[in-house]
Structures are given as C-alpha cells and as structure tokens.
Amino acid sequence: MSPSRLPRLALAAIALLLARHAWADDDDANALMLADQVDSTVAQRSDWRSFIEGSAGYSHWRNGNNRRDSQRLSLDTQYDHSLSPAWRLFVADRLDIGWPSQNGNPHGINTLKEAYLNWRAQPETLLDAGRVNVRNGVATGYNPTDYFRRGAVRSPVSISPASLKENRQGSVMLRGQQLWDGGSLTALYSPELDDRPSSDGFSLNPGATNYRDRWLLSLSQKISSDYTPQLLFYQEAGRNAQLGFNLTRLINDSTVAYLEWSGGRRQPELAQALQQYQPGCACKAWRNQLATGATYTSPNKQSLTVEYHYNGAALDREQWDALRHGYLPAYAQYRNWTAAAQDSPTQQALFFYASWQDALLQHLDANLMHNVDLADHSRRLWFELRYHPGHVDYVIQWQRNSGEALSHFGAMPEAQSWQAQVRYYF
Amino acid sequence: MKRLKTAALFALALACGTLPAWAARSPQEILIASDAVRNPDFPFGLTNTLVEYRKGKETDRSTLAIYSRADPNGGQFRSLVRYTAPLRDANKLILFNGKDMWFFDPSSKASIRLSPQQRLLGQASNGDVVTVNFAKDYQATAAVEEDTQDGDRQTRHCYKLTINASTDAATYAQITMWVDAATTRPVKARFFSDSGKLLKTAYYRHYQPIFGVERPTETVIIDGLEPDWVTVMRYSDWVKRDVPETWLQRDYLPRFKPE
Numbered sequence: 182m183s184p185s186r187l188p189r190l191a192l193a194a195i196a197l198l199l200a201r202h203a204w205a206d207d208d209d210a211n212a213l214m215l216a217d218q219v220d221s222t223v224a225q226r227s228d229w230r231s232f233i234e235g236s237a238g239y240s241h242w243r244n245g246n247n248r249r250d251s252q253r254l255s256l257d258t259q260y261d262h263s264l265s266p267a268w269r270l271f272v273a274d275r276l277d278i279g280w281p282s283q284n285g286n287p288h289g290i291n292t293l294k295e296a297y298l299n300w301r302a303q304p305e306t307l308l309d310a311g312r313v314n315v316r317n318g319v320a321t322g323y324n325p326t327d328y329f330r331r332g333a334v335r336s337p338v339s340i341s342p343a344s345l346k347e348n349r350q351g352s353v354m355l356r357g358q359q360l361w362d363g364g365s366l367t368a369l370y371s372p373e374l375d376d377r378p379s380s381d382g383f384s385l386n387p388g389a390t391n392y393r394d395r396w397l398l399s400l401s402q403k404i405s406s407d408y409t410p411q412l413l414f415y416q417e418a419g420r421n422a423q424l425g426f427n428l429t430r431l432i433n434d435s436t437v438a439y440l441e442w443s444g445g446r447r448q449p450e451l452a453q454a455l456q457q458y459q460p461g462c463a464c465k466a467w468r469n470q471l472a473t474g475a476t477y478t479s480p481n482k483q484s485l486t487v488e489y490h491y492n493g494a495a496l497d498r499e500q501w502d503a504l505r506h507g508y509l510p511a512y513a514q515y516r517n518w519t520a521a522a523q524d525s526p527t528q529q530a531l532f533f534y535a536s537w538q539d540a541l542l543q544h545l546d547a548n549l550m551h552n553v554d555l556a557d558h559s560r561r562l563w564f565e566l567r568y569h570p571g572h573v574d575y576v577i578q579w580q581r582n583s584g585e586a587l588s589h590f591g592a593m594p595e596a597q598s599w600q601a602q603v604r605y606y607f
Numbered sequence: 608m609k610r611l612k613t614a615a616l617f618a619l620a621l622a623c624g625t626l627p628a629w630a631a632r633s634p635q636e637i638l639i640a641s642d643a644v645r646n647p648d649f650p651f652g653l654t655n656t657l658v659e660y661r662k663g664k665e666t667d668r669s670t671l672a673i674y675s676r677a678d679p680n681g682g683q684f685r686s687l688v689r690y691t692a693p694l695r696d697a698n699k700l701i702l703f704n705g706k707d708m709w710f711f712d713p714s715s716k717a718s719i720r721l722s723p724q725q726r727l728l729g730q731a732s733n734g735d736v737v738t739v740n741f742a743k744d745y746q747a748t749a750a751v752e753e754d755t756q757d758g759d760r761q762t763r764h765c766y767k768l769t770i771n772a773s774t775d776a777a778t779y780a781q782i783t784m785w786v787d788a789a790t791t792r793p794v795k796a797r798f799f800s801d802s803g804k805l806l807k808t809a810y811y812r813h814y815q816p817i818f819g820v821e822r823p824t825e826t827v828i829i830d831g832l833e834p835d836w837v838t839v840m841r842y843s844d845w846v847k848r849d850v851p852e853t854w855l856q857r858d859y860l861p862r863f864k865p866e
Contacts, residue, residue: 206756208829208834208835209756209808209810209829209834210760211834211835212810212827212829212834212835212837213758213760213810213812213827215660215663215837215839216758216810216825216827216837216839219658219839219841220658221841223654223656223670223841223843223844224656224668224670224691224692225691226672226691226865227697230694230697230698232694232695259698259713259714261698261713261864263864269864273714299862304851304853305851305853307862314716315716316715316716316717319718319719319720343712343715343717346715346716346717347712347714347715358858358862360853360856360858360859361853362852362853363852363856364856364858365853365856365858365859367858401856401857401858403856406705406706406707407706407707409707409856409857411858429720431706431722431723433722434722434723434724435722435723435724436722437720437721437722439720476722478722478724478725479724480724484725543661543666543667544667569695571693572693572694572695574695606693606694606695607694
C-alpha cells in the first residue's frame with residue numbers, strides 16, 4: 182500500500198464512523214417515533230382463563246399396520262377469585278370429548294381438577310379446603326416426590342410432561358401452610374372417600390385420588406443464597422412412611438442442576454400390582470426412587486434437559502425379561518398399575534427434553550422429547566411444533582414408539598402417531 | 608501551595624458559574640441519584656405493559672403486574688412478576704430474588720428454577736422488566752459532561768457515565784448512561800456485552816410525578832443488532848404496597864394473587 186493512500190483511507194474510515202453514528206441516531210429517532218404511536222390501553226386482570234381445543238390425528242398400529250383416526254374436543258377453564266382480602270376461591274375444570282373412545286373410557290370425560298377455598302388466617306398462615314392439585318418435585322420427566330400423582334391423570338391427551346401435569350385431578354384435602362422469611366412448612370391431610378375410581382365420565386371420581394387416608398409434611402428452608410432444600414414426609418394409611426428430598430443448584434449462569442429423591446420401606450410395585458395373586462407378600466424393603474439432571478439454556482432461547490431416572494420399586498432387567506416372557510395377564514396388570522402410578526415399569530431410564538422458543542420464526546416453539554428405557558432399550562420419541570401468534574395456538578405433534586414386543590415402549594399399540602391441534606384462549 | 612491551587616481552581620469554577628463534575632458528585636453518586644429517580648425507596652407495585660415492534664409493526668404485547676421490594680441486606684430489588692396478558696400466559700409467575708429465580712405455572716403447579724441466562728432471553732428481557740438498582744451491581748468509573756438528545760428529542764445537558772459490572776449479579780458487562788446534569792434523571796443508556804457489542808439502547812422518558820417525584824413512566828428499548836426491533840415498556844397503576852419478605856420464596860408462588 183502506498184503511503185499516499187493512507188490519509189484517504191483514514192478519511193474514509195472517519196466518514197464511515199460518522200455515518201454509522203448518524204445511522205444510530207436515525208435508528209433511535211425512528212424507534213422513538215414508533216413508540217409515540219403505542220396504544221396506551223392496559224389489559225385488565227381477569228379471574229377467568231379458558232381455552233377450547235380441537236384435535237384430530239391418526240396412528241399406525243403395530244398389529245397388521247392398521248391405521249386409526251381420532252378426534253377430540255376439549256374445554257378447559259380456571260377461575261381464581263378473591264372473595265375478600267382473606268378468602269379466595271379457585272376452581273379448575275376440564276371436559277374432553279373424544280372419538281373413538283380410548284381404552285374403554287366413555288366418549289366424554291369431565292375432570293374437576295381443583296375446587297377449593299383458601300383462607301389467609303394471618304399474612305403468613307394459609308389454610309385450604311377442597312380438591313387441591315398438590316404437586317411436588319423439581320425434575321421434568323419423572324417426579325418421585327409427586328406423591329399425589331397416582332390415579333390423577335384421568336384423560337391423557339398428550340404424553341408431554343406439561344400436559345400430564347396440567348390435565349389431572351387433585352385430591353380432596355385440608356392443607357395448612359406457615360411461611361417465614363426464607364422458608365415454609367406445609368401440612369395436609371387427604372381422607373379416603375372411595376376405594377376405587379369411577380367409570381362414569383361425569384363422576385367427581387373421588388376414588389381415583391382419595392382411595393386411602395394420606396398425610397404429607399413438607400419443609401423448605403433457605404440455607405444460603407443458592408440452596409433451599411425441601412424435605413418431605415409422606416404416609417398412606419397402612420403403609421410405611423416415605424421420605425422425600427428436593428434440591429436445585431446453579432452450576433453456572435446457563436445451567437441449573439437438580440436432584441429429587443424419595444425413599445422408604447415398601448413392597449415392590451409388582452407385588453402391589455398383583456396383590457390378588459400374592460396377598461400379604463412379605464417383601465417389604467427400603468427402596469429408593471430418584472430423578473436427577475440438569476437444564477442448559479443457550480443465548481438463542483434453546484434449552485436442553487438431560488435426566489437420569491431410577492425407580493428402585495420397579496423390576497430390574499432380569500425380572501422384567503421374566504415377566505414379559507411369562508404369564509401375560511400378570512404382565513398386563515403390572516403395566517396398568519405402573520401407568521396409573523405414573524412410574525416406569527423398569528428401574529432405570531434416560532430422559533431428554535429440548536426446546537427452542539421462537540425457532541426460526543417469532544412465536545414458533547419447537548419441543549423434542551426422547552425417553553430411553555435402560556432395561557430393554559425401547560425408546561419413545563416425541564416432537565411438537567407450536568405456533569402462537571395471538572389468542573390461538575396451532576400445534577402439530579408426532580410420536581414414535583420403538584422396541585421389542587412387550588418392551589416398555591415397544592408394547593404401546595401405536596407405532597407412530599400424528600396429531601394436529603388448534604387451541605383458542607378466551 | 609497545593610491547597611492554594613485547588614482553592615484557585617474552585618474559585619475559577621465558581622466564577623464560571625459551573626462546578627466540574629468531580630467537584631460536585633462522584634460518578635457512582637450520580638448513578639445512585641439516578642437510581643433513586645427511577646425507583647421508590649419503599650415496597651411498591653406497578654403494571655408494566657410491553658409492546659414489541661418489528662420492522663414497524665406491532666408483533667407482541669404483554670402486561671405484567673410487578674411487586675418489588677429492596678433486599679434489606681444488599682439493597683437490590685427482589686420482584687414478583689405475574690402475567691396479566693396475553694391470555695395463554697395469564698397468571699404465570701416469575702420470582703426474581705438475585706440468582707434464585709423461579710417460574711411457576713398455576714395450570715401445572717410446576718415450579719421451575721431458572722438460570723441467569725434465562726433472565727437475559729428476549730429483547731425486553733426478563734431482567735429488564737423488573738426493578739433494578741444499577742448502583743448495587745455496577746460501578747460508575749467516569750462522568751463527562753455532554754449534550755444529548757433525550758427520548759422526547761430535546762437536547763439535555765447530561766453526565767455521560769461509564770459503568771462497569773461489579774458483581775456476578777450484573778446482567779450486562781458495561782453500560783454507558785446519560786444522566787441529566789441538573790435533575791439526575793436517567794435520559795438514555797446503552798448496554799454492552801463482554802466483547803463490547805452493543806446489546807440494546809434504552810430511553811427513559813414521559814416523566815410524571817409518581818409518589819412525589821418526577822419518574823420515567825416509559826422505557827423505549829432498541830435492539831443493538833436489529834434497530835427495527837423496538838420494545839416499549841409503559842408503567843402504570845403505581846401503588847405503594849407492602850411486599851412481605853415471606854412472599855419472596857418458591858413455596859409462596861402458588862399462593863400469590865395481586866390485590
């Protein structure tokens with residue numbers, strides 16, 4: 182480069198910098214003009230939150246490559262109203278009408294998810310009475326400390342963890358909570374109201390979630406800026422107490438790690454499922470259940486969750502192989518029992534969940550879930566695209582189950598399924 | 608002799624009718640004063656309406672009810688944020704308590720711990736919607752006097768503050784902030800990443816009397832990379848209200864309902 186060109190280049194660089202500065206000022210001026218036009222309407226809070234959802238899909242079944250079509254219409258409503266500064270009413274209900282009916286269920290299933298009164302006796306003392314959806318746990322794919330999950334999902338419309346947590350009925354209970362700076366103690370009692378679930382789609386169905394007297398104590402206490410462990414003590418009438426523990430921790434600014442554990446003396450799940458064949462099984466032992474993992478979030482709104490699941494009350498690899506190659510009714514009964522308990526039929530599993538908000542397009546979310554059973558290596562893959570530009574969500578879901586016959590996921594009747602949904606909020 | 612020189616400089620400044628910035632307040636004191644203009648020094652609630660524009664068109668709108676209270680130990684604000692709109696997010700909650708951040712969805716009753724990275728997501732990021740005392744997490748190292756255009760396109764005589772992150776809780780590596788020299792009102796700020804990249808520009812404008820002090824009731828945020836990506840945050844329904852310490856924990860989230 183000749184020395185004579187240097188001053189010209191320097192001048193050009195200065196001109197470019199000045200122009201860039203001018204562009205920045207123009208950008209700011211344009212943005213401020215835009216801001217001047219903002220409609221100043223402020224949305225008002227409503228006690229209601231409802232949506233109606235229509236769904237249509239089809240599945241390829243394993244036996245003979247059959248195809249089955251399905252349709253569903255759902256109405257979901259929440260009402261949260263302050264009756265006075267001290268009293269609050271909360272009701273949540275969901276109605277699902279499906280064609281054809283699934284697993285012998287009626288076409289129409291109404292789930293009264295919650296209906297309770299809350300009384301703030303003191304600013305730090307709260308009492309609830311009614312049907313309450315109590316959910317503990319910090320993991321995503323499996324929650325050993327979610328003690329009120331058994332029988333709670335009455336109408337499974339999706340296998341996504343969010344749907345399974347949202348579409349379930351609570352248990353009738355009395356609950357009290359005492360709060361203090363950095364901690365709280367919660368105690369609840371949930372009585373037995375019926376000993377079996379109802380097959381009537383419009384029943385209040387207390388037998389599904391109030392099948393036995395139950396108690397739960399949970400204590401949280403902040404012990405440092407990063408640690409607020411939760412301890413739980415749970416007991417069902419006629420059963421041994423179970424202890425639980427939840428802990429989260431920041432690994433770095435992008436990663437949250439967590440540990441969820443429950444343990445106590447109990448029968449294996451097979452003995453509980455087959456009680457009619459093996460009454461009074463003397464097989465109680467200390468058994469642990471655990472879910473641990475981490476969620477990493479990138480600056481581009483992508484997040485990845487990886488979890489390891491262990492269910493010490495389920496079957497190990499040899500026991501599982503023996504059961505699925507043995508007496509078929511016993512296998513079916515065990516599968517039904519663990520499904521109702523929202524437990525895995527085998528001891529160890531891996532869970533992956535990836536999500537991407539505003540994926541390539543604003544308001545488009547992509548979610549991917551992968552389950553791997555480590556006992557029989559069967560797998561489940563689920564993918565969802567959800568576009569939500571305003572009051573309406575447009576959703577496409579795809580699911581594939583693979584594995585040997587009668588394996589955890591290979592036994593699912595649907596080899597592959599598609600579902601399209603439209604949800605309108607009002 | 609040295610004292611004499613200082614006295615002479617001081618007299619000269621007085622004679623000129625102005626005091627140099629260093630003689631009046633330190634850069635950090637100016638930053639503290641500008642924080643006090645934005646934030647009341649008692650627990651309060653407000654409604655924040657966020658309107659997002661891309662390429663000149665409104666693409667998103669949300670409304671948040673925010674309750675804030677300063678930490679009696681560190682002085683930084685902790686906040687409870689509840690979505691009022693859009694409907695699909697109504698009643699969802701976020702607790703901001705330093706690095707202890709939780710998201711709660713009343714539909715699933717799920718409490719999910721958030722990482723600081725999640726505080727940064729979005730243009731008007733989660734971290735921007737809540738009350739922040741910059742002086743608690745940043746150190747202003749320099750103040751020079753400069754005229755600049757404010758959010759109403761008026762020329763203001765300002766202190767231009769150079770501000771660096773001083774704690775792990777700081778969201779941005781560096782900030783340049785213009786503070787009105789006469790009133791210490793924040794006028795605008797540019798936020799930078801570790802690598803010096805401009806992340807966003809914010810204009811503090813539409814000053815109105817709130818709790819006896821003229822405070823900004825609107826912040827206009829312009830993306831550093833995509834200048835046609837603009838978010839307007841409007842504050843309304845300011846109310847002085849107690850936010851008890853007991854509310855600022857995960858186990859309270861299922862119980863929280865704004866009055």
